[in-house]
Structure formats: structure tokens, C-alpha cells
Amino acid sequence: MGSISLAEANAKCPGLIVLPMRVERYRQAGAAVLEVLNAWGAPVEKTSYDVVRNAVHVGDAEGFFAQHSQGLPMSARIWQGCEEDVSPDLEAGVRLAEEMRRAIRCKLGLTASVGVARSKIAARMMSPLAKPDGILLVTDTEADAFMLSRPIRSLPGFQQQRGKEVCTKLARLLSSRGAAINLASDVASHADDHVASHLEAPSVDVLTVGDAAQLSAAVLVRCVGEDNAARLRRAAAGEDSVADVRVRGLPRTLSTEASFPPMDDLAAIAEQLRALASSLVKRLVAESAARQRAPVRLLLSYRRGYASSTSGGVVRSHGLAWPPRLATALLRHEASAFATVAPDAQGAAQSERRNRIPAREEGIVSADLKPAEVHGRDGPRAASAVDICSLSEELAAVAVPSLLSRLAAPPQLTRLIVSADFGTAASQPVSASIKDFLVEGTTSHRSPSGGQEAEDKSAVLTTSIQPKLTRSPGIPVAPAPKKRSIREFLSKGGPGAEQGTKKTGRYASQGGKPASLDSASLRVRSSVQDADLASSTDDYSWSCERCTYLHDTADARHFLVCSMCSCPRR
DNA sequence: CTTGGTCTCCTCC
DNA sequence: TGGAGGAGA
Numbered sequence A: 001m002g003s004i005s006l007a008e009a010n011a012k013c014p015g016l017i018v019l020p021m022r023v024e025r026y027r028q029a030g031a032a033v034l035e036v037l038n039a040w041g042a043p044v045e046k047t048s049y050d051v052v053r054n055a056v057h058v059g060d061a062e063g064f065f066a067q068h069s070q071g072l073p074m075s076a077r078i079w080q081g082c083e084e085d086v087s088p089d090l091e092a093g094v095r096l097a098e099e100m101r102r103a104i105r106c107k108l109g110l111t112a113s114v115g116v117a118r119s120k121i122a123a124r125m126m127s128p129l130a131k132p133d134g135i136l137l138v139t140d141t142e143a144d145a146f147m148l149s150r151p152i153r154s155l156p157g158f159q160q161q162r163g164k165e166v167c168t169k170l171a172r173l174l175s176s177r178g179a180a181i182n183l184a185s186d187v188a189s190h191a192d193d194h195v196a197s198h199l200e201a202p203s204v205d206v207l208t209v210g211d212a213a214q215l216s217a218a219v220l221v222r223c224v225g226e227d228n229a230a231r232l233r234r235a236a237a238g239e240d241s242v243a244d245v246r247v248r249g250l251p252r253t254l255s256t257e258a259s260f261p262p263m264d265d266l267a268a269i270a271e272q273l274r275a276l277a278s279s280l281v282k283r284l285v286a287e288s289a290a291r292q293r294a295p296v297r298l299l300l301s302y303r304r305g306y307a308s309s310t311s312g313g314v315v316r317s318h319g320l321a322w323p324p325r326l327a328t329a330l331l332r333h334e335a336s337a338f339a340t341v342a343p344d345a346q347g348a349a350q351s352e353r354r355n356r357i358p359a360r361e362e363g364i365v366s367a368d369l370k371p372a373e374v375h376g377r378d379g380p381r382a383a384s385a386v387d388i389c390s391l392s393e394e395l396a397a398v399a400v401p402s403l404l405s406r407l408a409a410p411p412q413l414t415r416l417i418v419s420a421d422f423g424t425a426a427s428q429p430v431s432a433s434i435k436d437f438l439v440e441g442t443t444s445h446r447s448p449s450g451g452q453e454a455e456d457k458s459a460v461l462t463t464s465i466q467p468k469l470t471r472s473p474g475i476p477v478a479p480a481p482k483k484r485s486i487r488e489f490l491s492k493g494g495p496g497a498e499q500g501t502k503k504t505g506r507y508a509s510q511g512g513k514p515a516s517l518d519s520a521s522l523r524v525r526s527s528v529q530d531a532d533l534a535s536s537t538d539d540y541s542w543s544c545e546r547c548t549y550l551h552d553t554a555d556a557r558h559f560l561v562c563s564m565c566s567c568p569r570r
Numbered sequence B: 001c002t003t004g005g006t007c008t009c010c011t012c013c
Numbered sequence C: 001t002g003g004a005g006g007a008g009a
Helices: A006-012 A023-038 A062-067 A088-108 A120-130 A143-149 A161-176 A184-193 A201-205 A209-213 A217-224 A226-236 A266-291 A324-330 A336-341 A345-354 A385-404 A432-442 A486-492 A506-510 A531-535
Strands: A044-048 A051-058 A076-078 A113-117 A135-137 A253-263 A297-304 A314-320 A374-376 A379-381 A413-421 A459-465 A541-543 A550-552
Touching (some): A006 A253, A088 A135, A113 A120, A120 A135, A120 A143, A143 A209, A143 A226, A161 A201, A161 A209, A161 A217, A209 A226, A217 A226, A253 A266, A266 A324, A266 A385, A266 A413, A297 A385, A314 A385
Parallel strands (some): A113 A135
Antiparallel strands (some): A044 A051, A051 A459, A113 A459, A297 A314, A297 A413, A374 A379
């Protein structure tokens, strides 16, 4: 059976000790995987803070095909097809995928599962089936069958509300027509149990793209609406464009949140909020130091009432006034930013009303921002623990009354979110070279012999990698390999090729054994045993390989060598 | 393979 | 035009 929600667990088991999830570990792992994949120079899309998806076009690589046509790697499986049907370019995609998996395994000790197909959507639907640690590909001959066999509820965009609604409507229509539903055999036996409840949930969950595809366009539109019908048709056709891959820049917002069973105790609520404020401030200060940027808005959101899953309950959010010291700490000169604006009563009122960071009103752009530095004995450093602590308190002092003043009689608070918004300018455009590559990959090319348009033989490969962390002592990251283009890779081998057997990072001493991946500490059943883990210093610190300086994980952007270390020794 | 936490995007007002 | 809130990844 699957796990139960934390709220449910708390209700059933008063006094349950729940350890906080170690989100920072996930972030680090996500970033590390991203870094490894970036080494190939192909566009990599980050789809969640800890999941990266990678779309690679393999086209026009005859040299590579010729060199490496000795079959598929061991880890690859074919979806209901045979090896003869695998075209050379798909095979190249699989080999590339294997290289990437190898790099991730060797450098990070994480596993990755990959789906390979000609269309992005098919590759994407395929990758979860490749779990826990493999490659699954679908041949061109089977691609349509594969897409038609997908449960609608598993399509992107159909996994929650929309899917439920669409499938319910579809099921009603199909059964009223007495239509043969693809999955009839599976469901019928279950449905028999519930005499007349053939419209009940189970059948709905298992409706496939093929079931929808039986209907004419007009009927489908009338049943589920234009937008949904179009999405379904596109999915059935395996349509989507690789040019859609979005290489996202820095996150636009940073947020921290916590969920809990309905809470009424104001003191406890305030305590939760303080903890969240502290964790956000820590991250903001780090962000200011690492990337020279400061957010423009602070936001406080909360949910009241129980909701079973991701959404539901009543969520409210509102802006927070900027705590002056926090604002200035995140900006260039401790004094200038806020002070230049504050004397002007009108300006201050306006910025309060608009909840803008005051300096922005003065036209200071993010490029001007420098991290606030606190000078300690050892020279400039990121803000100290003491500073972070007092800045957190300042934020809490703003946030707590702001929240409490809005809460009605029994708050029944189930969720708190504190976030910082960096404005709209944060995302980065796809770099020119990547763009060129994409265009080249997606358009058909001239065949070398004749002047005729050659068939577009590009393959799409989607990697979906969600690192699950466990009791590994920290996530080692090898020094970033030199960036190489796909072209280079195809002719000379992947970035891992030249590194041969050399292993870097902590796992080297463990014989390169992949770290066991722990499902975060929120897993109720394991939370108690995790207690010793959480308190071990290893989880919260790491040491620089050069100078062996011991760091808090919070400031770990470079895991092998610390950013302060200028020691040239290897 | 879940959940919970995080982040983005879309829609409506 | 932009903020609130819902939905999805």
C-alpha cells in the first residue's frame, strides 16, 4: 500500500515524532544532476526544484552511427517491439542516454531512468516505465500503439483535476453509447462487483487515449470541450516540438512552506511561521551572496481547512511589508538602499502599498546589487549566523502579526508558505549556440549525396530524473567537465569518456558504490529510525577537500572545494 | 511509486 | 496591469 498523508498520520497517532524533510539535499541533488547533464551542451529543462528533464536531439550523426552500431546497451528495453525495428538514430539516442546515466551514477551515485522515443511526449510517457534504473525505448512502428494505450490520467496536464473531469465525461458518454472500452477486460470484473455503478471511479482511471481517439473530432469536442479535445488529439498523434524545451534561468521565486493538521493554537502557529521565516532568510542571504540578486516582494500565504492533496482548502496570500534591515542587508550598501527612500514619506508609503523593495523605487537594477557583506576577522564572508538569526526575527516580527490579524475565529490552519519574488526579469533566454543546435535538430537537412531533402532523423530523448536522497554523507560533485557540444560528443564520446576510471568525490573511497537513496524523512514509517540521522552532524556539514574547513550545508554551493578556499594545493 | 515541498504558469477579476 | 489563487510538474 502507498503511504498515508502526514495529516492523516498525525491524526491517527498523536505524539508522532515527525522530522523535517531535508529539502536542501534534494535541491543540491537536483542542481548536481543538472550540472552533469549540462556538460553535453544540449538544452536541459528543469521541471521542478529537484527534477530535471533533458531533451536532446540526435540528428545528422552518421559518423557516430557507423562507429557504434553494436546493439543496444544492456540496460535498454524495448516497448513491445524487437531490436530490428530500432532505427540507427534511436539507437544513438539510447547510447547517449546510457552515457548520461553512467555519468550521473559515477559522479553523483544517483540512478536515472530514461525514456527514448521520436516524440517528446512519447519519451516522456516512457520514462516512468523505465524506472527504477533503466532505459525504455519505443520504436517508430510501435509509437502510435504506445500512445493510444496510455491512460488518459497519466498524460501531462491530465493527472489531476482536468483528467478526472475529462475522464468522467468520457466514461459517461462511452458507456451510454455502449461503446467498447479498450480496457473493458480489466475493468469489467471489478465493475461487476458494484452492480450498477459502471460510472464509478475505477473505470475512469483506466480510460486510454485510444478510447478518446475512437470518437470523431466533433463528438469529442462536445464531450470534453475544445481545449481538452485538442490536447487529447495532440497526445494521440505524438505531437509536440522539441523547440518547446525551455531552458529556465534562475528561479523567479524562492519559497518555504510547511503543512500540518488543522492548527488553532496561535502560539504554535507563530512558532511555525518563525521557523519558515528563518529558513527563507537563510536562503535569501545565500542567494544575495551567490548571485547578486534580491527579491522585489515578500509574500505570506496560508491554507485553512483540511485538503487531501496538493490543492484544496482555502489558500489566501498577501504581501508583506519589507523589514528594513532585511531589505538593506540584501542590497548593496547596508545603509543606502532603504535610507535613500525612507525619508520621503510619500515614497515610503507607496512602496509599502505596492510591497516593493524600496530600492527598486529608486531605479536600482539588479545588476547594481551586491551582496551585503559582513566583515569578520577572516575578511569578507557571507552574513554570519548571528545576522541571519536577527534578520529572521525581523521578518517574523512583520509576518506573525500580519498573519494573526487575518485569521478568523478557529484558524484551522493547515499550511503556511513564505515566499520571495524576484520579479519577472530572472529567466534566462536559451543561449545562441543551443538555439542554433535546436533549429538544426528540428529541421530536416540536406542529404550529403543528393540535393533532396532527407528525412528528419532526429530522435528525442527525455530523461526524467528525480533524485531520492538517503543517508549519503553529502552529495559530491565532480568538477564540471568542459562543456562540449553534442556534435563533439557524437564524434569523440561523452564528457565521461576521457575521465576513464578516475573517480572523484567521496564515493571514490567507497569503491564508487552508488549511495543508497533514502526516501525523505517524512515517510512516516521510517521517520523514527531516521532520528539519529537527522541529528548527525554529517547531515548538516561538509568539509572542503583542500583546506578541510568545516562548513554548514546551508552555504554549500561548491561541495568539494569551498568558495573561500584559495589554497592552490590539490 | 506515494507524499510533501517547491516552483511555474494560467486565469480571472 | 497586476495581484490573488488555482492547477500542475
